[in-house]
């Protein structure tokens with residue numbers, strides 16, 4: 001009876017799917033043509049400002065009932081597949097497979113990319129600088145634990161630019177091979193993850209040893225090989241290593257998120273909704289930080305982030321990591337940066353890139 005009613009509706013869906021498939025392949029052929037034009041001039045395959053534009057347009061034009069965020073996810077994957085016909089881009093990230101960094105790669109580039117898992121954040125920078133990878137994805141900041149210092153230090157020295165940013169929700173689970181805690185004598189995770197679950201662990205497993213390891217993916221791998229080890233990691237890492245969930249959502253903050261930067265040689269052109277990241281240092285004298293930032297207000301440039309990091313030269317001097325709204329090619333940003341540079345003892349533009357949708 002139900003099936004009788006479903007049959008004509010499913011026939012409609014089949015007919016629409018056939019049209020969608022045809023349209024998708026028409027789009028793909030145009031992307032191939034774009035690829036040929038780019039190949040002639042050696043132009044970059046991945047254009048984040050153009051992809052940001054396409055995603056903004058589909059959200060603006062979306063008449064529903066599909067949610068705009070879901071439509072954007074679909075179009076992210078369509079563009080990823082089309083881009084892969086031009087060339088599959090390689091993206092380095094903090095591995096092993098199954099980490100939140102890998103999830104961030106797919107959220108930014110879609111799934112039609114070649115992920116290059118690296119053993120450390122340093123190696124992500126090295127692989128991208130050496131050209132083994134076209135881009136790298138590195139964690140910059142966690143909403144509970146603050147800045148990822150190693151990334152900030154490496155950004156200071158690198159010849160690469162920031163060409164994008166994104167943030168993803170970070171939910172941790174406690175997992176073991178058996179799915180329970182019997183016989184478990186240690187809980188492994190990356191030090192950031194242990195810190196993000198600190199209160200929960202103190203309340204629930206105060207007597208079990210905690211061991212920091214290179215990544216949550218590595219913790220999941222260890223737990224899969226040793227019944228006395230539990231891992232704290234994302235569920236994707238747990239699935240990859242066949243772990244059972246003892247308890248989901250063990251992070252202290254339910255809204256825990258991590259922000260990632262995309263690093264590469266590409267310097268995106270203005271998309272209309274951009275952000276610029278800078279590093280600055282000031283001479284060590286009274287009022288210096290205030291003077292340093294005054295040009296931003298003067299030229300109407302909003303600051304969206306301000307982070308300090310010791311210069312580690314033995315004195316109380318700091319590098320300031322500053323994000324501002326706008327692209328380094330926008331007139332008011334050009335003027336503000338020129339003045340900032342005059343007052344700064346150190347000045348580096350890390351990159352201008354489209355504002356993240358996430």
Ligand SMILES: C=C(O[C@@H]1C=C(C(=O)O)C=C[C@H]1O)C(=O)O
Pocket residue numbers: 031034045046047048050051054078079080082083086
């Ligand atoms: C097709 C292009 O190449 C890539 C694929 C895009 C797409 O599928 O819409 C958009 C930007 C590029 O990352 C392009 O540059 O227009």
